[in-house]
Amino acid sequence: SPRVIAVANQKGGVGKTTTAINLAAAFAERGQNTLLLDLDPQGNASTGLGVLPESRDLSTYDVLMGEAPLERAMQMTGIPGLWLCPANSDLSSADMALYSNQNRTSMLRDALQQPLLGDSALDYIFIDCPPSLSLLTINALVAADTVLVPLQSEFFALEGLSQLMLTIREIRQTANPDLRIEGILLTMYDQRNNLSQQVESDARDNLGALVLNTMIPRNVRLSEAPSFAMPVLNYDTASRGAVAYRALARELLIKHQKL
Amino acid sequence: SPRVIAVANQKGGVGKTTTAINLAAAFAERGQNTLLLDLDPQGNASTGLGVLPESRDLSTYDVLMGEAPLERAMQMTGIPGLWLCPANSDLSSADMALYSNQNRTSMLRDALQQPLLGDSALDYIFIDCPPSLSLLTINALVAADTVLVPLQSEFFALEGLSQLMLTIREIRQTANPDLRIEGILLTMYDQRNNLSQQVESDARDNLGALVLNTMIPRNVRLSEAPSFAMPVLNYDTASRGAVAYRALARELLIKHQKL
Numbered sequence: 001s002p003r004v005i006a007v008a009n010q011k012g013g014v015g016k017t018t019t020a021i022n023l024a025a026a027f028a029e030r031g032q033n034t035l036l037l038d039l040d041p042q043g044n045a046s047t048g049l050g051v052l053p054e055s056r057d058l059s060t061y062d063v064l065m066g067e068a069p070l071e072r073a074m075q076m077t078g079i080p081g082l083w084l085c086p087a088n089s090d091l092s093s094a095d096m097a098l099y100s101n102q103n104r105t106s107m108l109r110d111a112l113q114q115p116l117l118g119d120s121a122l123d124y125i126f127i128d129c130p131p132s133l134s135l136l137t138i139n140a141l142v143a144a145d146t147v148l149v150p151l152q153s154e155f156f157a158l159e160g161l162s163q164l165m166l167t168i169r170e171i172r173q174t175a176n177p178d179l180r181i182e183g184i185l186l187t188m189y190d191q192r193n194n195l196s197q198q199v200e201s202d203a204r205d206n207l208g209a210l211v212l213n214t215m216i217p218r219n220v221r222l223s224e225a226p227s228f229a230m231p232v233l234n235y236d237t238a239s240r241g242a243v244a245y246r247a248l249a250r251e252l253l254i255k256h257q258k259l
Numbered sequence: 260s261p262r263v264i265a266v267a268n269q270k271g272g273v274g275k276t277t278t279a280i281n282l283a284a285a286f287a288e289r290g291q292n293t294l295l296l297d298l299d300p301q302g303n304a305s306t307g308l309g310v311l312p313e314s315r316d317l318s319t320y321d322v323l324m325g326e327a328p329l330e331r332a333m334q335m336t337g338i339p340g341l342w343l344c345p346a347n348s349d350l351s352s353a354d355m356a357l358y359s360n361q362n363r364t365s366m367l368r369d370a371l372q373q374p375l376l377g378d379s380a381l382d383y384i385f386i387d388c389p390p391s392l393s394l395l396t397i398n399a400l401v402a403a404d405t406v407l408v409p410l411q412s413e414f415f416a417l418e419g420l421s422q423l424m425l426t427i428r429e430i431r432q433t434a435n436p437d438l439r440i441e442g443i444l445l446t447m448y449d450q451r452n453n454l455s456q457q458v459e460s461d462a463r464d465n466l467g468a469l470v471l472n473t474m475i476p477r478n479v480r481l482s483e484a485p486s487f488a489m490p491v492l493n494y495d496t497a498s499r500g501a502v503a504y505r506a507l508a509r510e511l512l513i514k515h516q517k518l
């Protein structure tokens with residue numbers, strides 16, 4: 001069954017969606033059948049892959065609440081080997097809807113147990129999480145095999161990390177004993193900037209080998225690509241952003257012994 | 260009684276905390292007695308003003324739940340005329356704790372009814388909101404006179420705006436008929452970058468006079484200041500970030516006929 005990687009950090013604007021879109025696309029490029037599941041009511045990952053709001057009839061909300069099977073909600077993107085389960089604003093009422101449900105933290109895990117994709121099964125599922133530690137993100141952590149944590153190279157970003165690590169440990173002790181950290185990914189890294197270098201050295205000192213070798217540079221092509229409804233790999237294949245996300249895919253696939 | 264301004268946008272990382280800290284400091288500099296209320300479980304505004312986690316005994320959580328009066332939880336910052344009501348991670352359980360409460364959307368409004376500050380009453384209260392449309396942000400919108408919306412000059416930022424406007428209209432129709440938009444503030448604006456110019460022209464075309472004249476440029480001094488536990492006005496008074504937030508304070512105080 002597919003490896004499920006949650007892309008999570010409750011700090012806002014750290015590059016979760018940008019990482020989920022471009023890393024999923026880079027995995028697909030390497031021949032891995034990949035699903036991106038948009039778990040954020042903002043629906044940025046869905047928009048960034050060109051799926052308009054009016055074509056999100058079935059969405060992650062329906063899958064989460066057990067009202068539609070995943071294989072009916074997921075749709076093809078323009079990129080071979082990359083599928084999307086889109087999000088819409090229904091998701092913003094999920095927290096309250098789940099609150100009184102007995103299985104409120106494991107609804108997503110149960111829904112992901114049955115991904116059938118005809119004869120070619122999925123290799124990876126990436127989950128783009130919203131900027132909070134609410135029931136949506138908890139569901140992702142319970143469903144996931146590993147968690148990829150984008151860490152913006154800024155002062156406030158380090159502050160939230162310990163809270164996230166505590167939550168991951170709590171989930172491991174209660175609902176998902178196999179949950180592991182895929183890695184901590186430094187994003188929007190600007191080597192001319194002292195703050196970036198300081199955050200990098202703090203992270204590597206405190207978190208050691210959890211910090212991935214690949215760092216994503218600040219690169220305007222990454223923020224332009226979503227307005228053209230495509231990953232940066234397709235928008236500007238030679239950009240520093242595209243090169244970095246391909247290097248990240250390679251680093252992770254080697255770790256998973258797929259390369 | 261003080262004017263309450265919520266700084267809100269469910270999109271993450273758009274500059275809510277940076278705006279709340281620096282605008283509140285600029286108001287205090289202009290002689291307005293100002294309170295910054297940190298309503299984000301991340302506690303970034305509290306950290307950015309130098310209030311360490313161990314000195315947040317009484318916090319916004321206690322005030323929100325009606326367990327402590329505001330004037331006991333608020334503390335002085337190093338800046339004359341600027342007070343802080345700090346946040347800690349207790350706030351992350353507020354949503355669930357409030358869920359079954361009859362007055363779950365008006366708890367903050369009730370708590371702000373009694374700000375006594377000895378003989379010098381407060382002129383302004385700024386509320387730094389978390390990146391979601393959860394009960395915490397709803398409480399801020401119900402308690403507020405106006406909402407200041409930081410809008411990052413990026414593609415994904417525009418997408419969330421319509422959802423926020425819908426929520427504000429809903430609150431105005433149900434719980435807070437006097438709620439108005441203070442303004443939409445363009446942040447991290449980079450005039451060399453097409454995307455910034457495009458977001459600005461889209462915003463001014465669609466939102467007209469709601470978009471404030473002052474724009475906040477991308478300026479590294481703004482992101483360095485929190486690591487020195489002070490607003491940029493004190494960290495680097497001549498920086499483009501400091502100049503912009505002082506200009507914003509002036510624009511708003513003129514609008515409020517205080518200048």
Ligand SMILES: Nc1ncnc2c1ncn2[C@@H]1O[C@H](COP(=O)(O)OP(=O)(O)OP(=O)(O)O)[C@@H](O)[C@H]1O
Nearest residue numbers: 012013014015016017018131188218219223271413
């Ligand atoms: N490496 C980068 N270089 C330049 N811009 C970037 C980079 N990564 C992300 N961005 C831009 O920064 C903004 C924030 O990124 P993104 O939306 O991916 O973060 P997020 O963590 O998903 O935000 P949220 O917390 O709202 O879900 C976006 O406008 C995005 O285009």
Ligand SMILES: Nc1ncnc2c1ncn2[C@@H]1O[C@H](COP(=O)(O)OP(=O)(O)OP(=O)(O)O)[C@@H](O)[C@H]1O
Nearest residue numbers: 012154271272273274275276277390447477478482
């Ligand atoms: N004008 C600016 N120029 C450069 N950096 C900025 C600017 N405004 C904010 N930043 C930096 O960008 C990051 C995001 O800003 P900030 O934390 O204020 O956003 P936020 O909306 O409060 O985030 P969250 O959604 O997590 O609450 C921070 O590291 C901050 O220091």
Ligand SMILES: [Mg+2]
Nearest residue numbers: 016017040044
């Ligand atoms: Mg996102």
Ligand SMILES: [Mg+2]
Nearest residue numbers: 275276299303
């Ligand atoms: Mg903030």
